[in-house]
Amino acid sequence: MRLELCRVLQQCRRGVLLDLGNSGVHSLELPGCLLYTRCGTVPHLTHHTLSTLKHLPAATQLTLDSLGEHQEVLEEFQEGVRRFAGLNDTLLFCSLHDSAVHHPPGYTTNKTVSVWGSGGRMELTVAQYMALQKAIRPNWYQSMADGETRQLNPARKRVCKAVDRTLSHLDECLSLHFKTEELSGAEIFGVVEGGDVSEERVRSARETAKRPVGGFVLDGFHTAAMSQELRSQLITAVVKELPENKPRILLGVGHPEEVLACVEAGIDLFEGFFPFQVTERGCALSFSYTLDPNPERTVFERNGSEVEEIPQHRENETQENWEQMTRFEINLKDKRYQDDFRPLVVGCGCYCCRSHQRAYLHHLLMTNELLAGVLLMVHNLEHYCGFFCSLRGALESGRLDAFKRMVLHGRV
Amino acid sequence: MAASTERQPDMGAVNAGVSSTRAASSAPPLALRILAECPVSKARACDLTLPHCTVNTPVFMPVGTQGTMKGITSDQLAELGCQICLGNTYHLGMRPGPELIEKAKGLHNFMNWKNNLLTDSGGFQMVSLVALSEVTEEGVRFQSPYDGKEIMLSPEQSIAIQNSLGSDIMMQLDDVVSSTITGPRVEEAMKRSIRWLDRCIAANKNPDRQNLFAIIQGGLNAELRKACLEEMTKRDVPGFAIGGLSGGEAKDDFWRMVTLSTDYLPRTKPRYLMGVGYAVELVVCSALGCDMFDCVFPTRTARFGTALVPWGSLPLKKKQFAKDFQPIDPDCHCPTCERHTRAYLHALFKCDTAAMHHVTIHNITYQLSLMQAVRTSILEGRFPEFVRTFMRRMYPSQETYPSWAVEALASVNITLD
Ligand SMILES: [Zn+2]
Ligand SMILES: [Zn+2]
Numbered sequence: 001m002r003l004e005l006c007r008v009l010q011q012c013r014r015g016v017l018l019d020l021g022n023s024g025v026h027s028l029e030l031p032g033c034l035l036y037t038r039c040g041t042v043p044h045l046t047h048h049t050l051s052t053l054k055h056l057p058a059a060t061q062l063t064l065d066s067l068g069e070h071q072e073v074l075e076e077f078q079e080g081v082r083r084f085a086g087l088n089d090t091l092l093f094c095s096l097h098d099s100a101v102h103h104p105p106g107y108t109t110n111k112t113v114s115v116w117g118s119g120g121r122m123e124l125t126v127a128q129y130m131a132l133q134k135a136i137r138p139n140w141y142q143s144m145a146d147g148e149t150r151q152l153n154p155a156r157k158r159v160c161k162a163v164d165r166t167l168s169h170l171d172e173c174l175s176l177h178f179k180t181e182e183l184s185g186a187e188i189f190g191v192v193e194g195g196d197v198s199e200e201r202v203r204s205a206r207e208t209a210k211r212p213v214g215g216f217v218l219d220g221f222h223t224a225a226m227s228q229e230l231r232s233q234l235i236t237a238v239v240k241e242l243p244e245n246k247p248r249i250l251l252g253v254g255h256p257e258e259v260l261a262c263v264e265a266g267i268d269l270f271e272g273f274f275p276f277q278v279t280e281r282g283c284a285l286s287f288s289y290t291l292d293p294n295p296e297r298t299v300f301e302r303n304g305s306e307v308e309e310i311p312q313h314r315e316n317e318t319q320e321n322w323e324q325m326t327r328f329e330i331n332l333k334d335k336r337y338q339d340d341f342r343p344l345v346v347g348c349g350c351y352c353c354r355s356h357q358r359a360y361l362h363h364l365l366m367t368n369e370l371l372a373g374v375l376l377m378v379h380n381l382e383h384y385c386g387f388f389c390s391l392r393g394a395l396e397s398g399r400l401d402a403f404k405r406m407v408l409h410g411r412v
Numbered sequence: 413m414a415a416s417t418e419r420q421p422d423m424g425a426v427n428a429g430v431s432s433t434r435a436a437s438s439a440p441p442l443a444l445r446i447l448a449e450c451p452v453s454k455a456r457a458c459d460l461t462l463p464h465c466t467v468n469t470p471v472f473m474p475v476g477t478q479g480t481m482k483g484i485t486s487d488q489l490a491e492l493g494c495q496i497c498l499g500n501t502y503h504l505g506m507r508p509g510p511e512l513i514e515k516a517k518g519l520h521n522f523m524n525w526k527n528n529l530l531t532d533s534g535g536f537q538m539v540s541l542v543a544l545s546e547v548t549e550e551g552v553r554f555q556s557p558y559d560g561k562e563i564m565l566s567p568e569q570s571i572a573i574q575n576s577l578g579s580d581i582m583m584q585l586d587d588v589v590s591s592t593i594t595g596p597r598v599e600e601a602m603k604r605s606i607r608w609l610d611r612c613i614a615a616n617k618n619p620d621r622q623n624l625f626a627i628i629q630g631g632l633n634a635e636l637r638k639a640c641l642e643e644m645t646k647r648d649v650p651g652f653a654i655g656g657l658s659g660g661e662a663k664d665d666f667w668r669m670v671t672l673s674t675d676y677l678p679r680t681k682p683r684y685l686m687g688v689g690y691a692v693e694l695v696v697c698s699a700l701g702c703d704m705f706d707c708v709f710p711t712r713t714a715r716f717g718t719a720l721v722p723w724g725s726l727p728l729k730k731k732q733f734a735k736d737f738q739p740i741d742p743d744c745h746c747p748t749c750e751r752h753t754r755a756y757l758h759a760l761f762k763c764d765t766a767a768m769h770h771v772t773i774h775n776i777t778y779q780l781s782l783m784q785a786v787r788t789s790i791l792e793g794r795f796p797e798f799v800r801t802f803m804r805r806m807y808p809s810q811e812t813y814p815s816w817a818v819e820a821l822a823s824v825n826i827t828l829d
């Protein structure tokens with residue numbers, strides 16, 4: 001694995017990861033996002049519907065939450081999740097938790113972490129954690145970590161303990177990693193913890209960077225945990241301790257505005273759960289992200305006003321929806337779309353927008369039809385991946401500020 | 413596209429007779445071309461040309477109740493080879509409603525479906541789904557489950573909705589009674605269905621692009637069925653459905669009513685057996701001379717995790733499949749079987765709806781390829797042998813063959829070894 005940076009602006013990195021995977025044929029453009037999956041499947045999608053997408057991420061994310069309960073099956077299968085789930089030849093990154101799911105706190109001990117599958121909670125020691133990775137056979141995986149500080153407003157002492165535990169888990173994972181033949185060629189990503197305590201963040205980063213890890217996972221920065229201002233400050237402090245030539249994955253952040261700020265703070269990779277969450281609430285991403293509109297992608301020209309309309313119509317939403325829904329999306333359940341025969345986003349080239357209209361999506365949502373999830377997932381994935389693609393273009397051409405204005409305000 | 417441009421100029425000897433009896437009325441947007449008839453049984457293979465494409469029969473029509481085939485996109489459905497599918501007038505009439513679909517320029521356009529659509533009359537759903545329904549000569553009166561408003565579905569109303577939907581085949585509103593009921597109500601329903609057929613024919617605004625099928629009623633009473641057949645076949649309709657069956661009646665009664673109906677139906681028009689979709693029923697009723705079938709079962713059972721295979725079915729959610737690393741059916745070439753194992757589907761059912769989509773795709777493929785195999789065997793003149801092979805594969809031994817199927821097949825000279 002080799003990281004080539006083609007443009008660095010303060011901490012903000014535009015680059016590419018080369019020679020990835022067992023065969024070394026993969027590459028990954030940075031900054032980017034991972035393809036979100038549960039049990040090795042992008043929610044709602046089959047291979048056919050997934051393959052209609054143009055900008056699919058080159059790396060797929062797996063989680064122990066959704067795979068843990070299938071350990072025995074995977075062990076008997078012996079060929080790893082890639083073959084088991086019928087996945088394409090994609091790079092696989094395995095993380096501990098599914099960031100789209102809320103986990104109850106209080107289940108992390110000195111020696112164990114917990115994952116939650118359909119069958120309930122499963123407790124893992126380092127040995128069990130590594131046995132699971134051996135059965136899954138990812139290309140990259142995060143080391144076992146005490147991410148408990150994600151959940152609470154923890155005392156400094158607890159934060160300190162999480163950093164210590166996570167470092168000790170990393171050492172144990174590394175020692176088993178190098179003894180496991182099935183994981184030769186795979187990379188461990190060390191996990192940086194430290195909650196909102198700057199000194200602990202720096203200590204965690206500095207110590208992790210001393211270990212033979214392939215890259216870094218920044219944990220505990222998720223949307224509900226802290227303000228973006230604090231998040232940016234902490235990430236800035238953390239990345240100063242990390243070597244330039246290794247990738248940095250941020251967990252728990254997917255909101256476009258936060259993504260932009262975190263890219264500026266030095267993050268390379270994000271999880272892909274955000275378009276899934278948008279899909280689950282019956283919404284479609286609709287924000288503008290195209291700096292150079294061409295005849296095929298006139299998203300911002302004709303759709304720009306959509307973004308500004310949303311705060312007003314959000315008042316009609318239930319309180320619950322209102323809190324979750326962001327201003328980057330439209331709610332297709334809204335009655336105003338009942339006879340709206342435009343595509344979700346005018347100019348979007350995804351299968352859903354090429355084939356269907358808002359009124360149809362509204363109908364599918366009102367009748368609880370399964371196709372609603374399929375079509376929204378296709379559009380939201382395409383839109384989100386297109387956003388990252390444009391972001392990289394903006395970084396290359398030195399137009400990040402214009403790009404930010406476009407995404408945040410719908411105009412350059 | 414208008415049917416007139418699609419219709420073959422040469423309908424052959426078969427259709428010549430029809431057009432002469434049709435007299436002054438304009439030709440319907442349908443042409444049936446009989447390609448082969450089984451020399452032993454009543455089975456036949458036809459090309460049924462409809463406004464959106466030609467349908468190869470015998471055909472199974474998947475049911476997409478609310479303008480969608482569950483989690484399958486219209487592109488996927490077309491790629492599976494589906495040439496015609498169903499929409500339900502009752503559901504679509506309620507949500508999103510005929511006005512909206514008209515605004516969307518028809519159901520094809522609304523759901524982006526390029527092939528043919530058949531819509532039912534809405535009457536069956538009303539009687540089976542809505543507790544508060546009352547049948548009078550005027551129509552079916554019921555209370556909307558969505559807003560509680562009282563609604564009258566008359567034959568005219570049913571056709572008006574189906575005209576708005578723009579389906580290629582519309583069904584007449586019929587007076588539906590349970591197939592297990594006997595007595596004067598059955599006769600009343602049959603006679604009323606004839607009167608309603610005439611009202612439906614008169615109400616059809618688009619006879620040039622939408623076909624209206626009559627529905628033969630008469631319960632399980634052979635005399636009433638015959639009377640209904642005699643009366644309805646006098647009408648100039650483009651096709652006939654055999655209705656009022658597949659509602660829990662004894663299988664012995666079921667197949668006798670089917671074969672009686674095909675005996676009296678004109679050879680030159682398509683025959684649609686409503687609500688039938690189990691593999692053995694499809695094969696036997698093809699032997700009895702039916703051309704079209706529909707059923708929610710294959711797609712519904714898929715969502716509950718059951719995959720259909722030539723030897724029965726696989727309940728994939730059962731623990732026995734957790735470590736079964738074969739495809740659902742090693743001989744199936746559907747996108748699901750080409751990529752996924754039973755074990756993976758078993759695991760996926762625990763966390764995502766895509767598992768249902770995979771099995772739905774497989775089950776639709778199973779139904780369509782079964783009918784394709786029936787058709788090919790008829791075309792190649794080896795249908796009876798096909799039936800024997802099918803039965804041997806489906807049942808563990810001859811002793812377990814259902815007796816109704818054995819008798820029905822014997823009635824059309826197909827003996828099982
Ligand atoms: Zn789209
Ligand atoms: Zn299959």
